[in-house]
Amino acid sequence: MRNKYVFSSGTVAEASSLQYQHRLFLREMGTLIPERFPLNEIETVLDAKSGPGGWAIDLAKAYPAMQVTGMDVDIDMVRMATEDARTAKVTNVTFDVGNICKALPYTSAYFDFVRILMGSELASPQMWPGIIRELLRVIRPGGWLNLIEYEPGPMSSPALDVISPLLSKALVKVEWAVSPDGIAATSGVLLPRLLTEAGCTGVGYTLYPVNLGGWDNLAGRTYVMTALAYGNRVTLFLLKAEMITQPDMNTLLQKIEQDVEQLDFCGVGMLISTFARKPTTQEAHTGEE
Amino acid sequence: MMQSSHPMQQSSGNAASFPPTLPRIQVSQSDTANLNTLLHQYLLRAQEGRLYPEIIPVVEMECALDMGCGAGEWIFDMAKNHPKLRIYGVDVDEMPLHRATQRRNAKGLCQIQLRHIDITQPLPVPDSFFDFVHMRRCTRSIAPTQWPGVIAECIRVLKPEGWLVMAELELCQISSPAMMAIQSVMTQARAKYGNSMHIRGEMTGMAPRLYGMLLQAQMDNVAYDLHTVDLGFMGGHTARLFLTEIIRYAWRMRPMVVEQQMMSSEGFDELIKQASSELLAPDLCGWGVLITAYGKRGNT
Numbered sequence: 001m002r003n004k005y006v007f008s009s010g011t012v013a014e015a016s017s018l019q020y021q022h023r024l025f026l027r028e029m030g031t032l033i034p035e036r037f038p039l040n041e042i043e044t045v046l047d048a049k050s051g052p053g054g055w056a057i058d059l060a061k062a063y064p065a066m067q068v069t070g071m072d073v074d075i076d077m078v079r080m081a082t083e084d085a086r087t088a089k090v091t092n093v094t095f096d097v098g099n100i101c102k103a104l105p106y107t108s109a110y111f112d113f114v115r116i117l118m119g120s121e122l123a124s125p126q127m128w129p130g131i132i133r134e135l136l137r138v139i140r141p142g143g144w145l146n147l148i149e150y151e152p153g154p155m156s157s158p159a160l161d162v163i164s165p166l167l168s169k170a171l172v173k174v175e176w177a178v179s180p181d182g183i184a185a186t187s188g189v190l191l192p193r194l195l196t197e198a199g200c201t202g203v204g205y206t207l208y209p210v211n212l213g214g215w216d217n218l219a220g221r222t223y224v225m226t227a228l229a230y231g232n233r234v235t236l237f238l239l240k241a242e243m244i245t246q247p248d249m250n251t252l253l254q255k256i257e258q259d260v261e262q263l264d265f266c267g268v269g270m271l272i273s274t275f276a277r278k279p280t281t282q283e284a285h286t287g288e289e
Numbered sequence: 290m291m292q293s294s295h296p297m298q299q300s301s302g303n304a305a306s307f308p309p310t311l312p313r314i315q316v317s318q319s320d321t322a323n324l325n326t327l328l329h330q331y332l333l334r335a336q337e338g339r340l341y342p343e344i345i346p347v348v349e350m351e352c353a354l355d356m357g358c359g360a361g362e363w364i365f366d367m368a369k370n371h372p373k374l375r376i377y378g379v380d381v382d383e384m385p386l387h388r389a390t391q392r393r394n395a396k397g398l399c400q401i402q403l404r405h406i407d408i409t410q411p412l413p414v415p416d417s418f419f420d421f422v423h424m425r426r427c428t429r430s431i432a433p434t435q436w437p438g439v440i441a442e443c444i445r446v447l448k449p450e451g452w453l454v455m456a457e458l459e460l461c462q463i464s465s466p467a468m469m470a471i472q473s474v475m476t477q478a479r480a481k482y483g484n485s486m487h488i489r490g491e492m493t494g495m496a497p498r499l500y501g502m503l504l505q506a507q508m509d510n511v512a513y514d515l516h517t518v519d520l521g522f523m524g525g526h527t528a529r530l531f532l533t534e535i536i537r538y539a540w541r542m543r544p545m546v547v548e549q550q551m552m553s554s555e556g557f558d559e560l561i562k563q564a565s566s567e568l569l570a571p572d573l574c575g576w577g578v579l580i581t582a583y584g585k586r587g588n589t
Contacts, residue, residue, distance in 0.1 A: 153578055154459040156497040189464040193572040207517045207576050214513065264501035268515055268578050
């Protein structure tokens with residue numbers, strides 16, 4: 001079990017990059033909780049990987065009747081989130097330290113709605129079935145689970161094309177890859193199967209493209225850079241896995257920055273938002289018969 | 290005219306030997322035309338039902354060209370919506386073009402003209418002839434090095450202030466490991482024949498580069514639209530038919546894969562069989578993107 005993100009830096013830069021990510025993803029998804037979930041049946045909410053708390057605080061502000069809980073593995077993130085909530089005078093949100101890869105610090109059947117954004121940063125594909133089981137424990141019968149993964153797609157930068165195979169190899173090396181050759185599916189597209197196998201009902205997914213390029217899309221291009229270079233998450237991971245030397249990495253990052261700064265940069269990522277329902281007590285009984 | 294030296298086109302000639310166990314989703318021979326319609330509808334649904342970007346004033350236009358028109362699905366839809374528009378369709382592949390011609394004749398649609406032309410060669414068309422040039426899914430017949438030439442040729446035949454639209458698909462992730470492996474093998478095979486820009490060889494890599502190429506060609510109002518292509522069970526029956534078509538296409542590249550010693554023919558057959566069964570999984574999930582880049586020819 002790991003306590004830290006697979007791409008870890010644990011700095012303030014990381015927090016601000018996650019805040020940036022939250023705003024960009026919100027722009028692309030359009031809502032905090034997708035419309036398919038019945039908001040009037042949701043009171044208790046858990047963001048089980050809340051980072052600096054952007055989503056949890058926004059949700060608590062938008063729905064004052066909800067009780068929102070944010071949880072993160074990094075105590076500094078939890079402190080920052082608590083501080084932000086206090087500054088914004090949002091009282092219906094609290095933050096705890098906890099790890100989705102371990103037993104959750106909550107009683108069974110407590111939450112109506114649980115979400116995780118980019119859980120695969122903490123969880124290897126082999127760990128997901130256990131994680132889903134524990135998430136379902138803290139969800140009430142008939143409650144909802146929303147697992148969202150981000151996957152980078154095609155980009156017009158030759159330097160970025162160098163990063164992705166390095167990353168695949170590094171993930172294979174630390175045994176976090178879905179397949180031994182690193183070319184098979186990511187966890188995002190595997191989640192509907194895992195949720196079905198965990199006994200959930202109403203399993204489905206929604207795809208949201210994230211536009212990263214275009215001359216008039218500074219937000220998208222900035223995200224590519226914060227996620228890679230300035231946030232240093234990927235960089236540190238690649239160095240630690242000894243996939244590339246520091247000088248080579250610096251040269252590569254410079255090239256990526258040049259590519260991404262070009263007005264003709266075009267790139268896309270995808271948010272895979274999978275959703276499922278924990279069977280009601282009645283459904284669970286019918287399923288057992 | 291057809292370049293017989295191009296390996297992609299050579300291999301597409303002997304398509305008859307598709308293994309009898311495939312595809313698992315039944316598509317009878319007489320339904321091929323139907324399949325083309327379905328796949329067109331599938332991509333059109335991804336494009337939110339729009340045959341072209343909203344900004345393009347097609348109602349004011351007289352004459353359009355569809356490069357790589359295939360069986361003419363886009364053309365027939367355009368003709369229905371714009372009865373006064375003259376539409377030319379060109380393709381290097383004679384089989385679908387023949388079907389398009391039959392359909393045109395049966396419907397008596399004089400506004401449509403179809404020609405057998407290799408779109409990588411100079412077009413037998415005078416300068417400034419079209420108001421609108423459209424291309425969709427042409428990466429299979431145009432090598433990366435040929436794209437700038439093709440774009441220059443499109444701009445030559447466009448009238449001043451005419452529009453060029455290019456839509457290309459990238460298949461990105463799918464929960465079928467065999468399908469991912471096939472994509473990887475296919476792109477490697479293409480790379481060996483000089484038909485891939487992507488270093489890794491997993492994606493074809495053309496779609497995100499079209500936008501830059503249009504800017505490079507100094508077109509005006511250059512932009513691109515993104516559309517999600519759902520490859521999983523939420524994409525419905527058509528998504529599976531579409532994947533079946535991808536497998537069929539991969540099967541046609543088998544001689545190249547074996548010749549390049551990337552895989553044994555037995556290994557490749559096994560992979561195709563496995564992919565065909567994996568894409569029937571009830572919880573299949575996957576995605577691709579359609580990138581539509583477009584721009585306007587300047588006044589000069």
